[in-house]
Amino acid sequence: MNYYSLNKQAPDTTFKNAVIKGLAPDKGLYFPERITPLPKDFFATISKRSHTEIAFEAIKQFVVPEIPEQVLKTIVEDTLSFDFPIVKLNDNISTLELFHGPTMAFKDVGARFMARCLGYFNQDNDKEVTVLVATSGDTGGAVANGFLGVKGVNVVILYPSGKVSDIQEKQLTTLGQNIKALEVDGTFDDCQAMVKTAFLDDTLTSKMQLTSANSINVARWLPQLFYFMFAYKQLHNTHKDIVFSVPSGNFGNVCAGMMAQQLGLPIKHFIASNNLNNVVTRYLQSNVYEPKPSLQTISNAMDVGAPSNFIRIQEIYKNNFETLKNNLSSYSFTDEATKAALLEIYKSYNYVADPHGAVGYLGCKAYLETHPEAHCVFLETAHPTKFLDVVEAVIAEKQPLPAQIEAVMDKTKVATAIATYNDLKQFLLHK
Numbered sequence: 001m002n003y004y005s006l007n008k009q010a011p012d013t014t015f016k017n018a019v020i021k022g023l024a025p026d027k028g029l030y031f032p033e034r035i036t037p038l039p040k041d042f043f044a045t046i047s048k049r050s051h052t053e054i055a056f057e058a059i060k061q062f063v064v065p066e067i068p069e070q071v072l073k074t075i076v077e078d079t080l081s082f083d084f085p086i087v088k089l090n091d092n093i094s095t096l097e098l099f100h101g102p103t104m105a106f107k108d109v110g111a112r113f114m115a116r117c118l119g120y121f122n123q124d125n126d127k128e129v130t131v132l133v134a135t136s137g138d139t140g141g142a143v144a145n146g147f148l149g150v151k152g153v154n155v156v157i158l159y160p161s162g163k164v165s166d167i168q169e170k171q172l173t174t175l176g177q178n179i180k181a182l183e184v185d186g187t188f189d190d191c192q193a194m195v196k197t198a199f200l201d202d203t204l205t206s207k208m209q210l211t212s213a214n215s216i217n218v219a220r221w222l223p224q225l226f227y228f229m230f231a232y233k234q235l236h237n238t239h240k241d242i243v244f245s246v247p248s249g250n251f252g253n254v255c256a257g258m259m260a261q262q263l264g265l266p267i268k269h270f271i272a273s274n275n276l277n278n279v280v281t282r283y284l285q286s287n288v289y290e291p292k293p294s295l296q297t298i299s300n301a302m303d304v305g306a307p308s309n310f311i312r313i314q315e316i317y318k319n320n321f322e323t324l325k326n327n328l329s330s331y332s333f334t335d336e337a338t339k340a341a342l343l344e345i346y347k348s349y350n351y352v353a354d355p356h357g358a359v360g361y362l363g364c365k366a367y368l369e370t371h372p373e374a375h376c377v378f379l380e381t382a383h384p385t386k387f388l389d390v391v392e393a394v395i396a397e398k399q400p401l402p403a404q405i406e407a408v409m410d411k412t413k414v415a416t417a418i419a420t421y422n423d424l425k426q427f428l429l430h431k
C-alpha cells in the first residue's frame, strides 16, 4: 500500500517509509491511497473471531506486503496481549475500557504496534532511528514502554518539568536501556516546539534519522481502529444503532474510528467530546476552523488547540462540510461539568471514570437527548488512578493502585534537565 502526503507536494511513499519518516518531506501527514471495505460477512460473524484475528484482517491491507503476513500476525498478537472490556452502565450507555495495557492509557496499542513495525524495518539496518517525542503525560509512558529494548531504535522523550503527574513521570523516566528522558524547564508547548525545530534542523537530520511517535505517524494512528471493532464485537446484538463518543485532543482516535467505519463497520455516528479546547465543536457550529492556543484543564491529554489529525478527517469526507456533519457531532464541556459527571457516574453506576472518560460520558448524554434510541459507547482512555488528585477529590474516596502503577512507584527517576533548543541539539549529537 502506498501513502500520499495531505499537503500534496511530496511523492507517494511506502508504508515502511511513512513509518520511518513520520511526516512527509512537505510536512504533510501521510494517508493511505486506498481503503477497501472488508466483506459484509466479516462483521456478521465478528463474535466468532478473536481480537488478534479481527485486528489482523482489519489492518492487513495497510501494511502487507512490506511487513509479511506471518510477521504481522506476530506483531498484532504481541501488541494486543491485554483486554478491551465493555462495561454497560445502562441500556443506552456503555464504556469501552482502553486502559488495561502496561501504562494504563489507550496509547499503549498504537505505541506497541509502531515499535514492533519499526523494529522489523530496522532489524537489518545499521543506521539507528531516533524517536523524538514531546509529551504532556500519557504519550511518554506508552512510547517508553512500547519501545523498550527495540533494536536499532533510540527514544528521547521531552516532558515539561513539574507538569506531569508523579505516576506519569515515573513511567517515562525509570526504564533505562534505549529510553532517555529530558526534563524541560518549560511548558508542553515549549517541548513540542523544540521537537518541531529538531525535525527542521538540517545539521541534525543529516546526521541521524529522526522520527516521531505521536498519532501523526501512520503506525501509531491506524491500529486505534481496532478498538471500535472490539466494541462492536461485544455489542452487535444490542439491536440499537451504535454511536461512539471519543474524548478528543489531537483527533487521532476518533479519526481511526472513522477508518473502521470506512472498512464497513456499522457505526451510526461519532461524537467528538472536547473540554474547553473546542476548535472542532466551534467548527461544526460555524463552518469556520479557527485553532487557538491550548487552555489547561483537568482532562489534560485533550488540551490541544490545533488538532493535528483533523486534516485526515477532512480527507475522509472529501472536505465536504455537510457529509462530515452528518456523521460527526461535537460538544465541549467545562471542568466543573466534568467533575459533576465523574460524581454522577460514581453515584448512579458505582463506576469510577477518569476525567477524559467523564467528558466522553457527557458527550453521550448530550447526543442521547435528541437520539434516545441509540446506544452510545464512550471510550475510557486512561485508568482513573493516572489522575488520582482529581478523581479522589471528587468522589471523596481513596483508590487502590493497580499492579502496573505500583510497580513503577519505587523506581528511581533518571532524567537530564534541559532548558533550550541548543541543549536538546547537543544532547542528540553527543548522546
Ligand SMILES: *Cc1c(COP(=O)(O)O)cnc(C)c1O
Pocket: 105, 106, 107, 138, 139, 215, 247, 248, 249, 250, 251, 252, 253, 254, 301, 302, 356, 381, 382
Ligand atoms: C491522548 C489522549 C486523548 C486524546 O486522544 P487523541 O487521539 O489525541 O484525540 C484522550 N484521553 C487520554 C487519556 C489520552 O491520553
